[in-house]
Amino acid sequence: MSEPASSLTGNLRQMIAVLEAERQALAGLDADALTEVxxxxxxxxxxxxxxGPEALDPQVRDLAEAARSLNEVNRRVRNLLAANITTRLEALGAARPAYRVRGATIA
Structure with a gap:
């Protein structure tokens, strides 16, 4: 394996480890860990x-796909958490409509 390919492989392995750490930080709602991640x-x-794509032999392609998949799972978890927080805040009355139509009649 050439030096650039081994560098890419190492970086992708590190990315997978970081994405797994991100998943743990999301599960624990650890803001400091999320910032570091x-x-x-x-x-x-x-x-x-x-x-570029030319650097991807089958092993590196598998690592890149694993990282992409982990990132997608983490993105979905972040979106679910954000939606849950939004729902809770709206239930507290924190979100108010930007405008309200009062007494409007349509003729």
């Missing part, structure tokens, strides 16, 4: 950005 993901994205 976001930084780590950004650094790893910068590290893998120079590589």
């Amino acid at each position: 976001a930084r780590d993901k950004e650094k790893l994205c910068d590290a893998i950005a120079p590589f």
Whole structure:
């Protein structure tokens, strides 16, 4: 395996570990850990950005697909958490409509 390919493989393995840590942070609602994970993901994205599809042998392609899948699961969990929080806040009356039509009649 060439040096760039081993670098990409290592970075993808690290990304998978970071995405698993993100899942744990989401499960524990650990804001500090989520902030750290976001930084780590950004650094790893910068590290893998120079590589294109030509760098993906079957092993690296499998790692990239595993990372993509984990990221998608984490994205869905984040969206569910955000929707749950929105629902709870609206139930408390924190969200008010931007405008309200009062006494409007249509002729």
